[in-house]
Amino acid sequence: MAFVYSMVCIFSFILFSTADLRSPYIQDHLKNKVFSIESNHSEVKYIPYNVKSTLNVHMPNSSVGALVHIACEHSSVVLSLVKNFSFGNYVNGSSVGLIVLRSSTLNRHNRVYFCLTSNCSSVFKDKCIITALSFSSKQPVPGGCNLVHNMNIYPMIDIDEKRDGSTRVKFSSANVGSNIGSKPPVCDSDSSMHLRLKYSVYADFTYQANSNLKPTCELCNRSLCKANNDYLNAFSNIFGGKTSFSYKVADLTSSDHAKYHLAAYPCAAMMTYIVVTDPKFGTHSMYIPTTIKMGSYDDSQQAVLALKIITMVLGAVGLLLCLVGHRFFIFELFFMSGMFFVILAICFMEAFGLWLHYNSLNFTILTVIGLLGSISITALWFRFGKAAMFSSVIGIVGGFCFACIIFITPLSNMTVFEYRATFILSLLCGCMVYVLALILVIKMHRMCIVSSALVGSYLVVACIGSVYWYCSLVGQLILIIVRKMTTVDLLDATIVYPLYILDYTLIGAWAGLFVLGVASQHFITKNHPPFPLSPRELVQLQPTMSEEDVHGDNIATDNDSASSADSSSTSVNYDGDISDDPPDYRDIYPEQDTSRLLAN
Structure with missing residues (x-):
């Protein structure tokens, strides 16, 4: 028995040891993983969790350093220049990067160290994109004038997300390039060479949510990782002098980049890229791209159901308002006045x-x-009563919609509108210009027709955009302007938004429906008075109309009696003798058929 027991123990030990050695998870923990990458390349690697890994970066002879970037699908990355990950020598996030400088001309191989931590996945490995890009001594060094973080060079972009949906973008100033082994130029003087550098901010919207899809951690990271792959492949173009991105947000100088402020509407994840340019040599470098996840909708079933019901009702009412609004003035006034108070309530709640x-x-x-x-x-x-006076509410709502269309353009990002009073006065002036222009050029009721067609057509396309796609610009039009008008922090923010094929389709449908609504209301109201009388005005007019009818009946009776007396005197003598001329029975019986009487 002792022999059997000992054999079982030996066999179990060998079995479990072999299983441990064959397990990829255990293997990853037994030794440090080493990866290698050439400069100006981007590769996909499967990296184990909770293992300190080493990345060897191979640089060409002409380079003075390289920018290393790692972006993973499900996990966070800890990236450091030292092996022990000491405080102040590492960066952490799902998309991180560092700059590795060559210490000498003979040292072409530099190392960085990283480790993955799990966020949303329970698997043992994660898919990551590793990119290494070399740069020369004439190219600016992103984050080379870092005065905030403990690291000497910090090429990352820091974001500060606000409750109002805006984001403060902060990044350390870049420095001009220097040769290998030489001391970089100073950054803390007024005559520093880094002040000549220019910055350009680019944006790309990578994730589009909808009413039936909740942006989970895995899905967001997959789309953002794909965007990183697409744009990190364009790093070589950036360093070669090409700066072709989908949406250019702003151009900044070294003095105003520290206070840059971005804002976008909910349900959008925005990739932000900052390109720094040295105008002396015409060279470019790029900071590590970062993701700004804007506020999202309340995606609970109650909120989604309430949103769908309200938007569908508003869409149906908007269609009626657009096509036949002014023909039924009570309906037009009722709905447009409700819109007026809803806009005021949104302004109050935002403020x-x-x-x-x-x-x-x-x-x-x-x-x-x-x-x-x-x-x-x-x-x-x-x-x-006084329909013309109350119809001014209709004109104000239409004017506000018109002003929102004007200020959703890049016009609102001008520096002059960074002051709250200027922005609000400009918005109100847009409303008044709309109302007064329509009143003076055309009549008051024509202004109501144009306003109801404009607002009604907007509600229809906003309903389509909100029900079938949360990220439609048309559905966010009024809310964006109201939020900027009522929130002080958003006045100096640059509002960025994408325009997709659906947005262009909805804008075209809006214009076509507006023209159709104006033509339809003009056709069905051309034979009607401009404004109807109110019920009280109709009640006040009833006694006057009755008196006029009675007076008219008395005059008609007197005229009939006088004509009958005249006809009788011409046909009959006072002495009873019948005259030679026969009587004219048409005078006596004016409403009867007198042909039979004349025949007799």
């Missing part, structure tokens, strides 16, 4: 920080406020 999410509570509050405002304005029109 006091109450509008934080697209949830069912905010939708309910806006619906109640809109109904109360509609009932109030309509009741005042019932009581006092």
